[in-house]
Amino acid sequence: MTSMAILTIFALSIFVGFEVVSKVSTTLHTPLMSGANAIHGIILVGAIMVADGATSTLETSLAIAAVLLATINMVGGFVVTDRMLEMFKGKPKAPKVSKDAEAAK
Amino acid sequence: MNKNIYELLGLVVALSFILALKGLSAPKTARRGNLIGAGGATLATIVVFFAPLGVGKSHHNTILILAAIAIGVLVGVPAARKIQMTQMPQLVALFNGVGGGAAALVATAEYLNLGAGASKAEVVATVFTVIVGCTSFSGSVITFLKLQELMTTRPVVFPGGRFVIAATLAGVLGTGGWTISSGGNTPLLVMGGLALLFGVLFVLPVGGADVPIVISLLNAFTGLTVAASGYVLQSTLLIVAGTLVGASGTILTRKMAEAMGRSLFGTLFGAFTAKPQEAAGAAETRSVKSGSPDDVAILLNYAQRVVIVPGFGLAVAQAQHTVRELADMLAAKGIDVAYGIHPVAGRMPGHMNVLLAEANVPYEQLVEMDEVNPTFPQTDVVLVVGANDVVNPAAKTTPGCPIYGMPILDVSEAGNVIFLKRSMRPGFAGIENELLYDAKTTLLFGDAKDSLTKVVSALKAL
Numbered sequence: 342m343t344s345m346a347i348l349t350i351f352a353l354s355i356f357v358g359f360e361v362v363s364k365v366s367t368t369l370h371t372p373l374m375s376g377a378n379a380i381h382g383i384i385l386v387g388a389i390m391v392a393d394g395a396t397s398t399l400e401t402s403l404a405i406a407a408v409l410l411a412t413i414n415m416v417g418g419f420v421v422t423d424r425m426l427e428m429f430k431g432k433p434k435a436p437k438v439s440k441d442a443e444a445a446k
Numbered sequence: 447m448n449k450n451i452y453e454l455l456g457l458v459v460a461l462s463f464i465l466a467l468k469g470l471s472a473p474k475t476a477r478r479g480n481l482i483g484a485g486g487a488t489l490a491t492i493v494v495f496f497a498p499l500g501v502g503k504s505h506h507n508t509i510l511i512l513a514a515i516a517i518g519v520l521v522g523v524p525a526a527r528k529i530q531m532t533q534m535p536q537l538v539a540l541f542n543g544v545g546g547g548a549a550a551l552v553a554t555a556e557y558l559n560l561g562a563g564a565s566k567a568e569v570v571a572t573v574f575t576v577i578v579g580c581t582s583f584s585g586s587v588i589t590f591l592k593l594q595e596l597m598t599t600r601p602v603v604f605p606g607g608r609f610v611i612a613a614t615l616a617g618v619l620g621t622g623g624w625t626i627s628s629g630g631n632t633p634l635l636v637m638g639g640l641a642l643l644f645g646v647l648f649v650l651p652v653g654g655a656d657v658p659i660v661i662s663l664l665n666a667f668t669g670l671t672v673a674a675s676g677y678v679l680q681s682t683l684l685i686v687a688g689t690l691v692g693a694s695g696t697i698l699t700r701k702m703a704e705a706m707g708r709s710l711f712g713t714l715f716g717a718f719t720a721k722p723q724e725a726a727g728a729a730e731t732r733s734v735k736s737g738s739p740d741d742v743a744i745l746l747n748y749a750q751r752v753v754i755v756p757g758f759g760l761a762v763a764q765a766q767h768t769v770r771e772l773a774d775m776l777a778a779k780g781i782d783v784a785y786g787i788h789p790v791a792g793r794m795p796g797h798m799n800v801l802l803a804e805a806n807v808p809y810e811q812l813v814e815m816d817e818v819n820p821t822f823p824q825t826d827v828v829l830v831v832g833a834n835d836v837v838n839p840a841a842k843t844t845p846g847c848p849i850y851g852m853p854i855l856d857v858s859e860a861g862n863v864i865f866l867k868r869s870m871r872p873g874f875a876g877i878e879n880e881l882l883y884d885a886k887t888t889l890l891f892g893d894a895k896d897s898l899t900k901v902v903s904a905l906k907a908l
Contacts, residue, residue, distance in 0.1 A: 342680060344567070349671065354686045357464055358693025365698070366472035367705050367789045367814065371796040374662050374698055375538045376470045376480050380463050380542075381669045381691045383487055385515075385550045386494045390554045392507050392514075393497070400555045401507055405514045406627075407551035412518025413525075414545035419484040420526035421537055422470075426477040428531075428803040440870050 375422040382415025447496040456683040462486025463687050467694055490683060491515075508513035531801055532761040535794040539661045542668055543586025549671040550579030550638065556678050557634060569629065571674040571839045573622045576634060577641045579671045582664045584645030589657055589664075592649075594677055599657075602650040611647045618644050621725045658794045659702050659710070666695025705789040709851075734870070737888040737898065742864055743831075743904035745888065746772075749826035749862075751782040753818060755855055756802065758792045759832015759868060763894035766805035772902050773811070785811050786818040786828070786855050788836035815855060822859035830857065830865045838879045848875050863887045866897045 365373055388411045392404035462475050462482050469479015495508070522541075525894075529537050553575035560568060591597045604610075621637035652660050669691025676684025703710040745754060756774060760766060773783045785807065791798045799812060822828070830837055841852045858881055865882060867889060881887055890897050 342682070343578070344806075346512060347677060348687065350682060350685055355693045356686040358467070358690040358695075359697050360630075361464060361468045361690075362471050362694040362697050365518055365701065366473065367701075368796045368799045369471060369473060369476060370478070370662075370698065370702055370705070370789075371538075371658075371794045371800065372537070373467070373470045373475055374625050374665055374695070374794075375534075375541075376466060376483060376682060376858055377669065377695055378538055378542050378545065378665050379480075380466065380483055380487070380687055381545050381665070381672045382547075383459075383490060383687045384545060384552060384672045386490050387486075387552045387672070387675050387681060387684050388548055389491070389494045389511055390497065390679055390681065392511050392560065393494075394503075394559060394623060395506060395555060396559060399478035400558050401510070403551045403555040403558070405507070405510050407555065408511055408514040409518045409521075410544040410551070410863070411548035412515045413522040414541050414548060415487055415522075416519050417522030417526040417537070418541045418545075419487065420523055421529065421534060422480045422672045423477065423484075424526065424529075425534065425800055426480060428800045 372422055374426045375418060375425060379415055379418025379422055382411055382418050385411035385415050387411075447493070447498055449498045450497070451492065451752050452498055453682070455489065456681070459486040459490040459493075460683055460686040462489075463690055467690060486645045530764075531804065532758070532764075533594070535658065535661065535797070536590045538794075539586045539589045539593065539664075542661065542665045543583045543590065546579045546582030546586065546664070546668040546671060548579075549668060550576045550583065551677050552857075553579065553671075553678060554634065554638070556675070560678075562629065564683060566626070568678050569626050570670065571677045573625050573634075573637065575671045575678070577618055577622060578674075580638050580641035581645035581648065582643040582668045582671065583904070585649040585660070585664050586645075586648040588646055588651075589661055591655060592597060596834070598822055599650045601652060611644070612674050614640060614644045614647055622746050654660050658790065659699060662695060662699040662702055666692050666699055669693075669695050702790075704822075718899070734882055734888060735885075737864070737890055739890065739900035739904045741888060742901050742907060744860055745827050745864060745903070746776060746781070746829070746908050747779070747905060749776075749781055751784075751821075751825045752776055752827045752829060753784050753786045753813075753822070753825050753857075753860065755786045755788070755828060755830045755833050755837060755857060756791060756798050757788075757831065757833020757836060758797075759834075759866070761792055761797065761801055761832070763832065763896075765831065765893075765895035765898050766801045767806075768895050768898040768902065770802070770807050771807040772898055772905070773807070775902065775905055783811065784813045784818065786815070786820075787812050788815050788833070788855050790852075791833055791836045815853060819856050822856050825860040827859040827862045827864060828857040830863065831898070832868075833865060834867070834879055835877065838877060839881055840877050840879065843880075844877075857881070858884065858886075861886065865889045866894050868893060869893060 388407035392408055395401040395404050463486055466479045466483030553572045555574045592599050618640045621633050625633040625637055669688050673685050673688030676688055700710055777783045787798050822832040835849055837855050837857045840847050841849045841854045
């Protein structure tokens with residue numbers, strides 16, 4: 342890959358990153374932070390690549406430690422974000438259901 | 447696997463992350479967004495095992511890698527599933543820290559692997575990753591300790607501290623330059639050590655309300671380290687994903703700082719400008735008015751409008767269901783009930799919304815700060831449940847105190863203020879609250895859930 346191509350990807354990604362979160366509501370700050378946190382757990386892919394190509398014991402140890410930490414970051418991050426968002430689920434429906442229940446009576 | 451297919455799948459994953467972030471910024475799509483991101487990440491992890499290799503190369507250490515992933519899942523998933531809602535912020539901080547640590551390790555291992563064959567640009571990217579990754583790691587560990595209250599939550603400032611921090615930063619940059627110019631392993635090692643120290647020193651002077659901003663900032667930093675390792679590893683996916691997190695994290699940090707009325711600059715460079723605070727004043731001897739659950743029930747019963755202000759104490763006591771029971775009872779009596787939600791009540795922005803949503807509090811009753819503030823003069827009773835700093839008038843009246851300038855809920859405008867508190871201990875920011883001594887304030891001491899339960903039964907007896 343040429344440096345110019347990398348720079349282009351980098352610059353465009355910055356603008357996409359700015360753009361996608363520009364309208365987030367205060368309520369979602371924490372889950373969004375947590376979700377973004379899980380996404381950078383993608384360093385796991387880098388850790389696997391390095392572990393895969395490691396040639397010395399030291400390299401292997403460092404890379405395997407990185408795989409472990411990155412997995413915790415990625416898997417834990419997505420699970421904890423989901424748990425936060427689970428709390429929001431069905432909120433608009435809850436009062437409606439009770440009204441229906443009353444109407445049924 | 448064919449190289450084109452491999453890269454195409456990488457593009458799919460990158461797009462899934464964009465969709466994930468986009469989804470996460472709107473309430474309706476948030477959960478789906480997170481699942482899309484998780485799906486993308488899983489796909490990327492599977493695909494990388496089938497990455498096309500150069501001629502004559504083979505895959506190494508596959509068993510070890512799979513074992514490490516298995517252990518990581520066994521550690522990460524239960525931690526994320528069993529954590530109490532109150533402890534989520536520190537868990538996010540910890541996850542961020544291990545991500546930063548992983549990036550630093552990846553860059554170091556690749557640096558060793560490339561040896562003398564590394565190009566200048568690759569060494570620069572490595573140096574950046576190791577510095578920022580190590581800073582993010584140790585900084586996140588300190589925020590974790592602060593939020594878990596394993597160490598003091600107040601800013602830690604020692605005389606001459608800013609010179610020590612400046613010297614450490616100069617040392618980090620100096621050894622960085624040394625690594626870039628001479629290569630070799632020793633400079634990188636020294637640099638990593640200094641960066642770890644810098645992370646600790648950087649976060650120590652940050653107090654109370656600024657901790658969430660720092661977590662968000664470190665999160666953005668970690669994103670950038672992932673992008674830099676992507677450059678070293680020639681992985682477009684890592685560059686895109688890391689940059690996305692870095693950019694969106696920066697915007698998010700700025701938005702959080704705005705919501706709290708904090709200057710981002712002040713938070714960032716607090717470490718360099720913080721002065722040792724004067725020791726807390728002499729023990730307070732002024733009297734406060736404390737009431738019984740019956741007094742509180744009577745006040746509430748004859749009110750026309752009640753605003754409930756929840757804070758971290760509500761989260762600690764797990765009192766969200768009890769508070770909802772009380773609110774429902776009041777509403778059944780024809781009293782106008784609303785929750786005044788400060789954006790940073792609790793330990794993180796949106797913490798209270800998540801907690802009250804868990805108790806199925808109707809969304810319309812959650813009123814944000816800007817909307818609820820003008821209604822306080824028409825409010826008869828404000829019930830402050832385990833909140834302190836977010837209603838502390840010192841934010842308006844005492845220049846120089848750590849929360850000065852933070853927008854607060856103007857509960858002192860209301861007819862009566864009831865505080866449910868565990869003790870007279872000040873809030874997270876460690877500042878005395880004048881409002882507690884005000885004539886219109888009634889205090890009910892005890893665990894928020896116990897107190898609320900007693901108030902509910904007193905109200906039933908009326």
